[in-house]
Amino acid sequence: MNYFYLVPIASIAALLCAFYFFRSLMKKDEGTPKMKTIAGFIREGAMSYLKQQYKVVIIVFIILSLIFVTMSFFGxxxxxxxxxxxxxxxxxxLAGFFGMKTATYASARTANAVxxxxxxxxxxxxxxxAVMGLVVVGLALLDISLWYLILDFFVDNADHGHKLIMITTTMLTFGMGASTxxxxxRVGGGIYTKAADVGADLVGKVETGIPEDDPRNPATIADNVGDNVGDVAGMGADLYESYCGSILSTAALGASAFALNPTMQENAVFAPMLIAAIGVFLSILGIYLVxxxxxxxxxxLMDSLNRGVNISALFIAIFTFGILYILGFSNWIGLSFSVITGLxxxxIIGQGTEYFTSSSHKPAIEIANSAKxxxxxxxxxxxxxxxISTVIPVLSIVVAILIAYLSAIRFDVANMLTAENVSMGLYGIAxxxxxxxxxxGITLATDAYGPIADNAGGIAEMSGLDPEVRRRTDMLDSLGNTTAATGKGFAIGSAALTGLALLASYVEEIRVALLRVNDNVLEFADGHTVDVAKASFVDFMNYYQVTxxxxxxxxxxxxxxxMVFLFCGLTMNAVGRTARNMVEEVRYQFREFKGILTGEDTPDYARCVSISTKGAQREMLFPSLLAVTVPIVTGLIMGVxxxxxxxxxxxxTGFVMAIFMANSGGAWDNAKKYIEMGNLGGKGSHAHKAAVVGDTVGDPFKDTSGPSLNILIKLMSMVSIVMAGLTVAWSLL
Incomplete structure (x- = not known):
């Protein structure tokens, strides 16, 4: 138990460090009065959107909470x-809110510093x-720590082994709130940002021939607002639930795998929390190395960011051996290699993503050449x-799954599917x-850096700063496109492993659900029985005929x-409909107010912000609620x-599709950036206009549908876990 207190200490350290970075940021000069005004418009639009989104989400949360209260009442x-x-x-x-608040204060200060x-x-x-990265890990570990202490105090069970199973499976369910x-x-922010981006690019760059982020473009403020609500607030909330899901699913599987050994059961529950806690301190170290x-x-620039990430990863690999040895795992070396396999x-997924999306490498340059x-x-x-870019991530995950599983069972290939080895192997994957x-803490920092650099370039353009400033912000932005694509690949890769762990945790929740309704025995077709409390994963698979x-x-x-294709279709069409309204609005303002293009009139930025906000609020509901209802209906009809x-x-399907969409979108974006750096005729050329079209197609790929898929994967698992009691109590077939 004493080891556990390192977890809340790490959470407080992360939050304090994030606060220190935020205070340091606020001491920097925001620039000229015009820069401050533009930054204020962006900040106001971002906060206004987030406020509207939270109103909708609160209603959904109240309804779902009432459903859970009703289920609790009926046992x-x-x-x-x-x-x-x-x-x-x-x-x-809250993690998304703090990250976005910081980003909206940082963009003008970045432009001024450049x-x-x-x-x-x-x-x-x-x-x-880094404020976003540290806030996410800090709040996640704080939430986990508080719930563990609360449940350890209140859950009363004479059997200590079963008590830990109850605690960890209950904690796992708060992941559904995070996923929802x-x-x-992700969906609302993605629709907002890409509708504005597509509208700004198609009318501004292609039809009118004005530069990106030109203040004459009515959609440019909405575009910059969108970078914050989609790529910062959305990504923060996304990786918060990935982080929590991975830790909690591992804890739940550890409680099950070591149920007959009380000391090791507690240590197996604490192990993922302690690895994450040490990772916080090493992330802070890596941040200072950039x-x-x-x-x-x-x-x-990319090498500089990679140095901080790689050194943090190297040290966590070394510390893992010590953590698992101190906790007393008999196979501490094998489990350490499972952790290293995930690292x-x-x-590898990040490097593969960088290769396929960076403007410094052949794939994006080939796309740029095709624009001719x-x-x-x-x-x-x-x-x-x-x-093609899906090959490296998929092979990486396949190899990682096999090595993590085999390492955890000491490479006992001949008996890899025995009950004991399945439990240990799944713990290794988790x-x-x-x-x-x-x-x-540091990998998310490299991701959140991207939209901040993008906004800095927009503010530099709209404020009329020296062209050299815009050239420098474009360098930071091009790097940001790659880090954002790398971050999305990283998030999707983690979703694959976390999703697999959640799939195993679902079986553990089935056990708890059966015991809750006093169904204490599994009775098989051949007449033999197994106590639910002692049943293995293999027993549950056989009982429910999962073949x-x-x-x-x-x-x-x-x-x-x-569901993957339906979800992508719904979100892509949502962006298309809202973008169409945006395009019509920008065309209308250019047509009716001739002084906008000559600089004599000021565009009505507020109307474009309003179009994106209303479109996102309207369009995000159906695909999001579909992800919640389909697992419930499936359970009620077809059972476990x-x-x-x-x-x-x-x-x-979701893993492969998400990688494809994120990488193709990132490659299109950086192909456009490659041309804008002066290659193939530069800005305004025939090739540039063609590349802008590709970029607008890729925008909803990489910033709406693609990154939302990794949440879809985990949300369906979380909903299934929370609704396990209903599924085992009643199903049609």
Whole structure:
């Protein structure tokens, strides 16, 4: 128990460090009066949108909480779940709010600092992004610590082993609150930002020929607001629930795998929390290591960021051996290699994403070259690159799953599917997900840095700063596109491992649900019985006939795969409809107010902000609620085996689709940036206009549908876990 207190200490350290970085940021000069005014418009628009989004989300949370209270009343749910659900959603939203608030204060200060030097701008943007990373891990570990202490005090069970199972499965359910909030943030923010971006680019760059972020463009403020609500608030909420989900699913699997050994059971529950806690301190170290020289190239800037991430990862790998040895695991070396496997998989996915999306590498340059023959070849080339880019992440995850599993069972291949080895192997996979996310404090900083740099470039353009300033912010922005794509790949990769761990945790929740309704024995077709409290994963798989020969499992797999495509279609069309309204509004203002293009009239920015806000609020509801209702309906009709198929199908298809969409979108974006740096004719050329079309197609790929899929994967799992009591109590088939 004494080891546990390192977790709340790490959470407080992360939050204090984030506060220090924020205070340091606020002491920096925001620039000229015009820069301050523009930054104020962006900040006001971002906060206004977030306020509207939270109003909608609160209504949804109240309805779902009432459902959970009703289930608790009828004995189908733990009485703590409604409260855990609310705190998960609250902390997830709070993480996004703090991150976005920091980003909106950082952009103008970054633009102003770049006037002095490139390194000064990088430090401000990155340290501001670090506020998001540290707030996410700090709030997550604080939430986990508080709930563990609360439940350990109140949950009364004579059997200590069963008590820890009850605690960890209850804590796991607050992930549904985090996932629900994250999905609304990602979908709503993604629709907002991409509708504004597409409208600004198609009318401004392609039709009118004015520069990006030109103050004459009515959609430019909405575009910059969108960078914050989608790529900062949305990403923060997204990775908050990934981080919590990986830690809590590992804790739940550890409680089950070591149920017969009370001392090791407690240590298995604490292990993922302690690895994450040490990762916080190492992330802070890595943040301080990020710096560059003044005449740095984009590649050198990327190397600077990678240095901080890689050193943090190296040290967490070393510390993991010590943590698991001190906790007394007999196979501490094997489990340590499981953690390292997750770390390496995350790094490889990040490097693969960088290769396929960076303007410094061949794939994005090839897409740029294809722009010489028009938009059609840009689209074809980008799609092809996106499809091919899935190979490295998928192979990385496949190898990581196998090595993490085998390492945890001491490479006992001959007996890898025995009951004991399955439990340990799944714990190994789950702790690999913790390893991948252990340095989230710095990896998320590199991601949140991107939209801050993008906004800095917009403010520099709108404020009329020296062209050299815009050139420097473009370098930071190009790097930000790559780090954002890398961050999305990292988030999706972690979702795959976390989703697999949650799939195993669902089985553990089924056990708890059966015991809650006093169904204490599994009775098999051949007449033999097994006590539910002592049943293994293999017993549950056999009892519910979770095999590929079961039509309910097959039907569930197809439904899960279909959900991925349906969700992408709904969110893509949502962006399309809102973007269409934005395009019509920008055209209307240019047509009716001729003085806008000559600089004599000021565009009506507020109308474009309003279009994006209303469109996002309206369009985000149906796809988000669909992700909640489909697992429930599947469970009510096809039972546990149907739900297992649904989750497996959604996990496999969703992972590959998310990688494809994120990478193709990132490659299109950086192909455009490559041309804007003066290649192939530069800005305004035929190739540039073709690349802008590709970028507008890629925008909803990489910033709306793609990143939302990794939340969809986990939310369906979380909903299934929370609704397990209803599923085991009643199903049609």
């Amino acid at each position: 189908l749910q733990n009485k703590w779940v409604p409260f855990a659900f609310l705190t998960g959603g609250f902390f997830s939203g 006037q002095k030097s490139l390194n000064s701008g990088l430090r401000i943007a990155f340290r501001s992004g 909030q994250a999905l609304f943030a 710096k560059t020289k003044e005449d740095a190239t984009v590649k050198q 390496l998989a995350g790094i 023959t028009g938009p059609a070849t840009v689209i074809i080339s980008g799609l092809g690159t996106g499809f 702790i690999a997900a913790v390893g991948m996310l252990s340095t989230l 590929l020969m079961n039509p309910k499992v097959l039907a569930g797999i197809f439904l899960g795969s279909m 085996s149907g739900v297992m198929g649904l989750l497996a199908g959604g996990l496999g």
